[in-house]
Structures are given as C-alpha cells and as structure tokens.
Amino acid sequence: EPEVTQTPSHQVTQMGQEVILRCVPISNHLYFYWYRQILGQKVEFLVSFYNNEISEKSEIFDDQFSVERPDGSNFTLKIRSTKLEDSAMYFCAIQGSGANVLTFGAGSRLTVL
C-alpha cells in the first residue's frame, strides 16, 4: 500500500472551473508539500504546509491556489478558475524518514481544456 495516495489520478476540466486534488497519507504527518510538473518541464515546488498552516510557498502559488486539511487526514489543493497553463501533473509529498527526504504520491494529472 502506498504511503501517499492521490486522487483523482487524472482529471479533465474546462477552463474557469474549480478543481480539488486530494492527498491521503497512510499515517499522520505534520508536513505536506505540493509540487507540480508541466509536461516537459521541471518539477516545481508550490507550497509546504505544517501544522495546518502554510509554511512556505513559491511564486507560482498565487491567489488562485489554496490548500487545506479539511478533516485532519486528507490534504487538498484547490485551484479556482483553472487556466490552460494549469495543465500539469500535481504531486503531493510528505516528510519521510530523515531530513530533506520526501515521499511522493503517484500524482494527479490535470488537463484543462
């Protein structure tokens, strides 16, 4: 069983729609991260989340994006009013054993039409 499960594995949406991507770790973790990879480009850091607060965010993570932990286990990334350029693979990660070691989910592929 994977340590981190992401849903959906693939979502197709129309431009302007809202999307929620979910991340479920196998056990309780305090640190969560979202990264994304636009096809053919680098994996980019979006945001880190610690103890129910954003601890760090990149320039990419603007007002269009939000993260929350609605029920103490799931960790969600919400994208309001999606744009074509939001099409990417979105990866959730948790802090693994040892500093600077992240355990990633398989990713959620978002396609915005």
Next chain:
Amino acid sequence: GDSVTQMEGPVTLSEEAFLTINCTYTATGYPSLFWYVQYPGEGLQLLLKATKADDKGSNKGFEATYRKETTSFHLEKGSVQVSDSAVYFCALSAGRGYSTLTFGKGTMLLVSP
C-alpha cells in the same frame, strides 16, 4: 536562484550496459543532493542522496558522488536491467525552507532486453 540541469532524454540502453545520467547544479551555500526515481504509474521515490562534498550515495547498484568543484552529481550504474526503466530526477535542497527541493526536468531511461 537554485537550479538543477540534467541531460535530456530519453536514454536508451541495452540490458547490462553502463549508465551515466549527468546532473549539474547551481546553489548558494552547501546543498544536499538527491536522485529520485519514478517508475511508471508510481510516485517519486528517493533513490540516493549525498549531503556534503565528496560523499557518495548508493542504492540498488546506482551511485552518485557529490563533486563540489564541478558542481555535479552524476548518476551511474555498471549494468542496467530492464526493470531500471523509469524517469530519474536530480534534485537539491539548499536549506530554503524545510525540505523544499529544487528538481531537474527528469531523464527517461529505457532499457531493452
């Protein structure tokens, strides 16, 4: 800012061939360096890491040496197997935020029997 540059893929090899995937980096200070691997349909998994100059990370027959003088962390394996087919990501953590990683674009490796 921090950056990681990897060789373009795909790298196509026959089974038992020698593998090198080049990775160079730019960072302030003394980053930790990582190689992550993504098998089809799975998340990114830590393959190996090195935290200071001249350290050698190794795992599953893969090795990489932290070369500060050339700012490189090339991945090598003496004899690849079909099961090594995956996408390999070089990454660094320069202490900016807790466990925030800067990734390269990834290099796809295809090994044929």
